[in-house]
Amino acid sequence: MIDVTLDMEQYDCPFIHATEEHELAFSAVHWEFDTARQQLQTRMAVEASDPFALDEGLDTLHDHDALHEYDLISKTDGVAHIRTAIDETAAMGTIREGGGYITGPFYIADGSEVWHVGFDDAGEADGTLSRLDRDNEYTVLERTTPEMPDLQGFVQNAGAAMKLIEGCQDLSDVERQTLETAANEGYFESPRSATLSTLADEFDVSKPAVSKNLRRGQRKMLSRVVDVMTELDK
Known part of the structure; x- marks a missing residue:
């Protein structure tokens, strides 16, 4: 090829x-x-x-x-x-x-x-x-x-990559925007440079609402990541 x-x-x-x-x-x-x-x-x-x-x-x-x-x-x-x-x-x-x-x-x-x-x-x-x-x-x-091992690696990893893409597609617009904003503004860093309060203010919703959107988005993506890790281990 x-x-x-x-x-x-x-x-x-x-x-x-x-x-x-x-x-x-x-x-x-x-x-x-x-x-x-x-x-x-x-x-x-x-x-x-x-x-x-x-x-x-x-x-x-x-x-x-x-x-x-x-x-x-x-x-x-x-x-x-x-x-x-x-x-x-x-x-x-x-x-x-x-x-x-x-x-x-x-x-x-x-x-x-x-x-x-x-x-x-x-x-x-x-x-x-x-x-x-x-x-x-x-x-x-x-x-x-490409050598045969390279082609085999590409084929084997293509399925794992598609699972991550499908995970992103499963997110609603609100979940995606909330995750992107949280990541960009440092919510997941230690120490945090963003909090639930600042995220809630940015989206003009309550803290429970923004927390729910974050947890839903994280749950969907983490489920896909675990599937991908399992597939790569195999």
Whole structure:
């Protein structure tokens, strides 16, 4: 297996177009290629410098001709979670036709996109990258040939990583915000630089309410962490 990390500039990608116009970034949470429709279906996390930039960027994305489906799943301040379906871009088509496949999440910001692409052998990789160079701007950031133990470790740990991700997704918006604020302001440090009182004041709720949100969030995450530790031990 040949693993290639590319920094791509695509002229027909709606996500790249949105990041050229506005200060925001897209991170793939899940993706799947629909061969019947020739469309890439994704769930994306979107981060912007502020709520205004987020709204403007999502409007630009929504208006792009290559975007066929768009659902706003959630939005909080400068962060959103969306589901989309877009046309297959020229670069995506070239890589698929050359035997390439996505091996990791992609990240889009400032008009370019970082891809992790795998090939079964060096000949496929060289030929596809050569064809890709005819109509696209890209830079090879890294090219590696993982050894079998590395691949086994990646596969074995992928399940553990997904459990942590699922734990984060299980949190409600209030629980997530409470945990993030508590961690950022030093509630879990010793000595504490934040207390239940200061957290309650920040969220404009009672101390029992903020304590309940903290305990619920901690219980959900700790349950996942224990599962992950057990899986890693195995």
